[in-house]
Amino acid sequence: MSQPKQHVQNAKHEQNRTLRSPGERYQARMESTSSATLQARLIASELENLTEVFERLSTDGSLRRAAALTVAARRRFVIGAGKSHAYASLLASDLSAAVAQVSLVDDSSLSTLDLLSDVRESDVLIAFSFRRYRRTTVEVAQQFAAAGGTVIAITDDASAPLGRYAHEVVEVGTDSASYADSPTAVAATIHLLATLTTASAKGARRRFADRDRISTALGMYLDESETAE
Incomplete structure (x- = not known):
């Protein structure tokens, strides 16, 4: 990337960081804007941010290292609070289709107390944390790392x-022309991480075959005849 282009991107990123709350971003970006203008601005912003994130991930190797750590772990835990809980749920769902021992950390399935009371050195915690940085996620990551586990931060x-306690930091920009920080590059990064992990996971083919067989036996999905128009 050329230095002038990098300078412009850095300036935009810093400007975006100064607008900390959705209310501040709404006031700065949304008021007195036509829908056509706003749509064009949003699409351009999403494309620019996604391209920047892909370029960074391609060159810094952080995502490939995160995938290697995930594959090597005996148990894999995924955590995120607030909006980041949706990201954590997506990654846990995609990983569990191909990899064993994947757990989403939340109060309905696995609580933080259960997690932190049984941390092993072979465990990995993939933590999602984006501004304004939920306290719970950072504190859980801190204690998980202190107990000997490996933390991967996606932030x-x-x-x-979160980066203070992480063995690997995957930086994913969320700059946007909207009042809400962009989820586009985060979702794309989750897709990449799940795919890279699955590609290196032993037993993935067998696990997929077993899941297909079981889901067919249970009649979980509509048959092709039922989906045909």
């Missing part, structure tokens, strides 16, 4: 609080 800035 929006290399200097984000």
